[in-house]
Amino acid sequence: MIGRRSDVDQLVLQLSNGAHRVVAAPRRTGKSSVCEAAVGRLRAKRFYTVSISLFKYTNAATLAEAIAQETLANRRPMHKLIEKVREAGATVVKGAALTLAMKTQADLGDAVELAIR
Numbered sequence: 043m044i045g046r047r048s049d050v051d052q053l054v055l056q057l058s059n060g061a062h063r064v065v066a067a068p069r070r071t072g073k074s075s076v077c078e079a080a081v082g083r084l085r086a087k088r089f090y091t092v093s094i095s096l097f098k099y100t101n102a103a104t105l106a107e108a109i110a111q112e113t114l115a116n117r118r119p120m121h122k123l124i125e126k127v128r129e130a131g132a133t134v135v136k137g138a139a140l141t142l143a144m145k146t147q148a149d150l151g152d153a154v155e156l157a158i159r
């Protein structure tokens with residue numbers, strides 16, 4: 043990150059204080075690199091981070107799914123569970139995995155419905 047330390051520092055400070063930032067600059071001037079570095083630093087400080095490319099998702103449903111998955115991926119065990127279910131099908135959701143799913147549902151509260159298909 044040649045010459046961008048203060049940009050990264052500033053972004054980390056602002057985001058960690060709950061501010062929203064939009065990074066705008068001419069093409070190929072290092073916007074993504076600075077943002078990725080800031081997100082990496084926040085992640086190391088145990089903030090929840092979600093990185094989404096709006097070029098990748100073509101409708102609201104896939105975007106919502108990506109946001110939900112990236113958010114849950116901040117909880118390592120939950121991320122592992124999702125991967126496991128995806129690979130093996132719903133039959134593996136029992137025992138410890140089921141307890142984890144129930145606990146996550148409880149943590150997230152009534153506003154969120156956790157559906158593992």
Ligand SMILES: Nc1ncnc2c1ncn2[C@@H]1O[C@H](COP(=O)(O)OP(=O)(O)OP(=O)(O)O)[C@@H](O)[C@H]1O
Pocket residue numbers: 043044045046068069070071072073074075076
């Ligand atoms: N501080 C830096 N010092 C040297 N090289 C850099 C620096 N920041 C970015 N680069 C390099 O410059 C190129 C463009 O960087 P990056 O993709 O971060 O820019 P961007 O502004 O997000 O570009 P785009 O407009 O295409 O989204 C990349 O090859 C990256 O490795």
Ligand SMILES: [Mg+2]
Pocket residue numbers: 073074075
């Ligand atoms: Mg970019």
